Amino acid sequence: MWWFQRGVCFLPVTLVVWSLAAFILNYVIAVLLGHIDPVIPYISDTSSEIPESCLFGFMLSISSFFGLSTVYVRYKQVEALAIGGEPRLHRLNSAALVLGFLTSLGMCIVANFQRSAIISVHLLGATLTFGSGVLYILVQTAMSYYMQPRFHRKDILWARTAVGLWTLASVITMFVSSVILYDVLPGVDVTSKLHWRPGEKGYTAHLVSTASEWSLAFSFIMYFLTYIRDFQKLRLRVQAVLQSNHLYDYGHYNVRGHVHHGEHSPLLAGSI
Template sequence: MWCFQKGVCALPSILVVWSSATFIINYVIAVLMGHVDLLVPYISDTSADPPERCVFGFMLSISSFLGVATVYVRYKQVQSLALGGEHSLHLLNCAGLVLGILSCLGMCVVANFQKTSIISMHLVGAGLTFFMGVFYILVQTGMSYRMQPRFHGRDILWARTAVGLWSLASIVTAFVSSVILYDDLPGVDVTSKLHWSPGETGYTAHMVSAVAEWSLAFSFISFFLTYIRDFQKIEFQVQAILQSNHLYNYNHYDGRTHVYHGEHSPLLSGGL
């Protein structure tokens, strides 16, 4: 059995591969179409024009649903462990679920309200995605600290701590450089500026901000790689139980069979 066939570790693996492909494919299309510069555009700039706008919205929407599924499975895994009635760990687990869902909701908002449509909604979605995502990583890292070495080794804790510090440094750098960029270009609509030339005002701040944004995105994606070993220990089993030996009620009368279609058996009502 391949390592990606154990348990449900394929779920975070697919999430990482699909989300990475979303950003990379969109970037390649935008560069080839001449819509953005080759050297580190903003992620949102790579989805400003068609056809990459449609590709980005479609692929990012799927990433958001995969993210919700991964976050929920992680929540149920921690909930099912013998935590010895640790109330604080239970609260962290619930907080992680809420933060993870909010971050994935932000991705869905970004996918549907891209930079050229309603900019305020796009910024709200980006804020939810990145800020809630960073908090989710930090909460999960804190849970790993509380759960080791009983449930996993220290290597997982160190890996999540490294990714957490990476994401925290990236979001701080992106925020500070964005503030500097807007201060350097008063009165300029920075959100609609797609092409930058070396030497012009704000170019350095733009480059730092764009690199930090890409770094933040991939730090968030990379965090789910740490779930692969944990998810190898989870198996889903679906058991269908037929609670009735027929689909309809039959009544024999005068040698004829009458079928009452109004009867709702457990099978027809979704009782599997």
């Protein structure tokens, strides 16, 4: 059995591979069609024109679904491991679930309300994605501190801490450079400016801001790679139970039966 076939580690792996493909493929198409500059545009700039906007919306919507699934499975795993454990871990786990759902919701909003359509809704989705995503990573890293060395080795904690620091550095740099960019270009609609010339006023701040945004996005994606070992310990079991007792008499076209109300169909059950 290959490593990606163990447990349900296909969830974070698929999320990472598909999200990377969405960003990179969209960027390549936008550059080849001349819709953006090849030197580090904003991620939203790569979906400003058709056909890349359609592709980006489609692929990012699927990424949000995989993100939601991964976040929920992670929540159920920690919930099962922390049975009878300290209340602090349960509270952090619940907070992580909410933040993960908000991050996935933000991704879905960004995918369906792109910058060229409704800028205010797009910015709301981006704020949800980045803001909730940063908090989700920090909360999960704190949970890893309380879970090691009982549930995973210390190297997982160090890996998540490193990615968490990478995320913090990226979001701080992006915020500061964006403030500087708007300060040096008063009255300029920076959000709709797609082409920048080297030496132009605000060009350096623009490059730092866009590079920080890409760095932040990649730090989100890379964080889910740290789930692979944990998800390899999980198994999915599909079980459908229909409580009914039917008697069919096809010879006389009569149907007699009794159905017990309260159908029970647990679709997903995980075991560790």
